[in-house]
Amino acid sequence: MEHPPPPCAREFVVKVHSRCNLACDYCYVYEMADQRWRDRPVRMSAETFERTAFRLGEHVRTHSLDRVDVVLHGGEPLLAGVEAIRGFVAACRAATGGVARFSLQTNGLLLSEEVLQVLLDLDVRVGVSLDGTAPDHDRHRTRRSGRGSHAAVARGLEVLSQPRFRPIYGGLLCTVDLASDPVATYEALVAFAPPVVDFLLPHGNWTSPPPGVGDYADWLITVFDRWYRAAEPETSVRMFSEIMNVLLGGTSALEGIGTTPTAMVVVETDGAIEGPDQLASAFHGAAVTGLHVASASFDDAAALLAPAGLPLPCHDCEIRSVCGGGLPAHRYRAGAGFGNRTIYCADMFRLIQHVRQRLRSDIAALAGRS
Template identity: 30%
Template sequence: MGLEQKKENIEHLEIVLKISERCNLNCDYCYVFNKGNSAAEDSPARINKNNVRHLVTFLHKASQQYNIKTLKIDFHGGEPLLMNKRHFADMCECLLKGHYQGSKLMLALQTNGILIDEEWIALFECYSVSVNISLDGPKYINDRHRLDHQGRSSYLQTVSGLQKLQKAHRQGRLPFSPGILSVANPQADGAEIYRHFVDVLGVTHFDFLLPDDCYKDTAILPFEIGRFLNDALNEWIKDDDPHIAVRLFNSHIASLLGNMNEGFLGHTPNVYGVYAFTVGSDGLIRVDDTLRSTSDDIFNPIGHISCLGLSDVLHDVKFKEYAQLALSLPVECEQCIWKNVCAGGRLVNRFSTDQRFQRKSVYCYSMRMLLSRISAHLLDMGVKESRIIKAIGQ
């Protein structure tokens, strides 16, 4: 009798699942609809039951082939709540009934919050879906970019949805308090945005995203994002509240303290057994969803979820290139003292039409500003300089 082949360990497998590829907002910075790529409009408006079943089969086979600790499905769009509620319930039922060889399955959802009502809350409660809200700050800031298709504000409706989720969490109906995902605004005050989230909206965990800009975009303000982030960071440090988590800050602090496995995993697929990719409403698998805005060949479909196994995806030339690019540094970054922490920045921010992903991030200087300020705060807290120097590899 031959020896059974030992299965490879995967710490975390994450699928960005496009359940609705249309949106009720028209955010001018949206990488899905307003960055020149038509993949969303060319896809079915909603995912169908067959593609959900194919995903369950795919995950079942993946869990047989690999030891996967956690499986996470991120319901995404467009706006995912444009999906019919009955179909959403059927989808959750189907996913939760899958056999994943002991892997822990988690369901999450990113929404603009406008459509949240009691029926949606009941569905999130029933299927233990963790929900995060997209919001950029107080009304006059949010209205600069996050308007509907008639040019009307979305702020009050989004906040209403957030408050419904918060109430349900306080009642014990939802396991997680809703967080906020906010795009950093170079023309806004980071301290004001932070205080609005914490003091006005009562949110205790959120994240700031760098805009999905690259060298194709114009009017980029390379230093102002750094100013925004540092102003928000200063407020967070001043609060000194362990219950308030800002993912961007927490992850870079972990890296500067030498805890690289707790750092910004989005830069380094596979290094710590973490894999992620996108499945569209059409069932097609692609790499990192934000790369659609580049319209580069790397975002071309790998194949259909019904025809591939996880091993096929991980060994596909596009996925392997994606992983290699995320691990490699642009030549411009090789002498930078922050290269081990920044890792060259997000791939989308490195893209140019002529050199693809070989440029430094368009927000390089902003990230240098942020990492310098975080290091200064750590030194003020009593962290030894030698520890930070060791972490950055100097």
């Protein structure tokens, strides 16, 4: 009898700095249920960097992996300084035999030619958070003084979008706000010529629902139609592309779309190994595993964090293979855990059905011409 292979993680989020130079009002790290960031080191120590690199190499060798993805995160990772990032990237590449691929998710405030040149030399891809137009972005993504951050982010993006830095331009991340015009939001993002746009639904759950649940489908459908019907391709919108991939018989690499198992491991600044940090939106300590890079392997973490599979209430749903039950953080209900439908169930159902109908109509039209 064959035994299934041991759980394996391929994506690692490393919190190199636990504080931020913005005070976004929707931040799941600082503004929601889990407040353990207050007791963590501000910056990851050299010893923890080294131990994390060692554990990464150990995991690669154990599973004979030809690639692992490491996301430098925070807080704001650039607050750690480019020399710390340079040292960690070098240590991980040495430990993994060069198979580690790096990206960095930033709020964009510290992007400059000098910083981007270092990241280009290191081949670290850069993703930037931008919430659309200046007024929409500044409504939520403010400095601690309350002043908006859009102008500073735009300056950084103007540098990042230059041909010189195009090889490391990872894309834009936008949190959906129902108060924002969907088309204006999309076009404000496309103005910076991103290779990819990620739309993030606000984190919430059945106990603490996000505002306007049930209305997100209309917002996303409007963006989808604008994106899909563009005369020339403008960018890739990952949520839409992955939904289409699954509808056409493929698989999804995006957490929260499809049923392909994904195991993400997070390393906090103190070396704690945890689950996806979006779980912080559910309850205090939701991502805790009790593991630490000093004493536990990433195999141990992968075994604990292996996806639980489709929630039981979703088993009879006609779009279950496309939705996959949504993000675990969005399934939580106090007293019932994470085995529920996503709080965005109705929104995702309508969006996926809309995309499916568009594809069917276009495929039928193409078939009629042949």
